[in-house]
Amino acid sequence: MERIPILRMGEFLLVTIQVDMHDRLAMTLQDDLTNKIQQTGASGVLIDISSLEIVDSFIGRMVANISAMSKVLDAETVVVGMQPAVAITLVELGLSLPGVRTALDVEKGMQLLRGALGAHEEEAQYAACEG
Amino acid sequence: MSTKEKSRISDVIKRNEEGLLADWLQEQDSKVRHNIKEVVLREQCAEFLQLLNVAYETGLDIKRSEWDGVRKFLAEISRRRGEAGFSPSETATFVFSLKRPLFTLLRKEFGKDAVLLADETWNATLLLDGLGLYTTEVHQKTREEVIARQQQDMLELSTPVVNLADNILALPLIGTLDSSRTQVVMESLLQKIVESGSTVAIIDITGVPTVDTLVAQHLLKTVTAARLMGADCIISGIRPQIAQTIVHLGVDLGNVITKATLASAFKLALERNNLAIMRTASPVKHKNIEVA
Numbered sequence A: 001m002e003r004i005p006i007l008r009m010g011e012f013l014l015v016t017i018q019v020d021m022h023d024r025l026a027m028t029l030q031d032d033l034t035n036k037i038q039q040t041g042a043s044g045v046l047i048d049i050s051s052l053e054i055v056d057s058f059i060g061r062m063v064a065n066i067s068a069m070s071k072v073l074d075a076e077t078v079v080v081g082m083q084p085a086v087a088i089t090l091v092e093l094g095l096s097l098p099g100v101r102t103a104l105d106v107e108k109g110m111q112l113l114r115g116a117l118g119a120h121e122e123e124a125q126y127a128a129c130e131g
Numbered sequence B: 001m002s003t004k005e006k007s008r009i010s011d012v013i014k015r016n017e018e019g020l021l022a023d024w025l026q027e028q029d030s031k032v033r034h035n036i037k038e039v040v041l042r043e044q045c046a047e048f049l050q051l052l053n054v055a056y057e058t059g060l061d062i063k064r065s066e067w068d069g070v071r072k073f074l075a076e077i078s079r080r081r082g083e084a085g086f087s088p089s090e091t092a093t094f095v096f097s098l099k100r101p102l103f104t105l106l107r108k109e110f111g112k113d114a115v116l117l118a119d120e121t122w123n124a125t126l127l128l129d130g131l132g133l134y135t136t137e138v139h140q141k142t143r144e145e146v147i148a149r150q151q152q153d154m155l156e157l158s159t160p161v162v163n164l165a166d167n168i169l170a171l172p173l174i175g176t177l178d179s180s181r182t183q184v185v186m187e188s189l190l191q192k193i194v195e196s197g198s199t200v201a202i203i204d205i206t207g208v209p210t211v212d213t214l215v216a217q218h219l220l221k222t223v224t225a226a227r228l229m230g231a232d233c234i235i236s237g238i239r240p241q242i243a244q245t246i247v248h249l250g251v252d253l254g255n256v257i258t259k260a261t262l263a264s265a266f267k268l269a270l271e272r273n274n275l276a277i278m279r280t281a282s283p284v285k286h287k288n289i290e291v292a
Helices: A023-040 A057-072 A084-092 A106-130 B003-015 B017-031 B038-056 B065-083 B088-096 B099-110 B114-157 B179-196 B213-228 B240-249 B262-272
Strands: A006-009 A012-016 A044-048 A076-080 A101-103 B162-165 B168-174 B200-207 B232-236
Touching: A006 A023, A012 A023, A012 A106, A023 A057, A044 A057, A044 A106, A057 A076, A076 A106, A084 B179, A084 B213, A101 A106, B003 B017, B003 B038, B003 B099, B003 B114, B017 B038, B017 B088, B017 B099, B038 B065, B065 B088, B065 B114, B088 B114, B099 B114, B114 B179, B162 B262, B168 B179, B168 B262, B179 B200, B179 B213, B200 B213, B200 B262, B213 B232, B213 B240, B232 B262
Parallel strands: A012 A044, A044 A076, A076 A101, B168 B200, B200 B232
Antiparallel strands: A006 A012, B162 B168
């Protein structure tokens, strides 16, 4: 069966979607990714959808769900490289994906993740000091 | 109408072509103040009479293929006059002004037979009215094409996306935002974001005369789409009246960053990119302002 690879890069997981998403593939990705986060204890997930050219409301919702789930598992999620046409479609469908972090490309996404994690660590240290 | 009568009127025209042409030209001269050269007009009229005569022999239904020549010729004339700025009535007068000379001619020829004269006059009226209306139609269509083309031009001209600094884009909007324009604006902005890899886009609405709920919704859509791609949007150039309108209408601009002026939006965008504008101690040779 077709699967979307999930690569580990240090403390981050990198998911690049290079094929057209269909519904079952999205469900499989959801399963795989949540398992992987749990196994590796990754602190950040980067989903690259720059090759994704066709979306429907279901796939849009899956992207939102996947990032929400990662957040529940304490991993920051960034969706990167959304195509203009895809962005317009999602907005027209009424899916503005609130709460999903976005970046233009993988590099900027990585920067964002590192920044977010840095802030977290500071917060944790601060909390520890206070405690 | 029998074949005999049909040929009769075209016969009359054929026999008196010279006189008719002269009368017609005079008629047009008195009716329209046109700036077409006499020679050109004469040529046009002569050609029209000839075409009319040929077509006349085949019947009066101007929609038939035998009238193609006449229709094509008239379309060409109305298009040319439409583009030259003639009014519809001035254009249609080209055909309608033929009525009087033609009727005079018919009266001279068929004056003794009242029934025939009435019939022929009626036929000629029908025909010329049809052709006249046709010129008006083409004239209008030509003007509409011009308007459509201008609208398209305006659409393309009015959505420039400019690069202000590294990773900072600006989109100065001028004029009313409707759905089709928003679509173009959104597409060109998002495309430019991808091309330049910019992280901040400033949408300046100083030139937007009014903001109602629909315009606000369009703006929000654009901002959301840009955010989905990973770029932040700042809306700037909100005039006091517009701020009041937005609040009175109850429009929720949500988490969109808004600034009063383009300058303050630009400052924020620079901060986001860890850039700053500095005043230098001594004049710099090439640039007055250094972005460091």
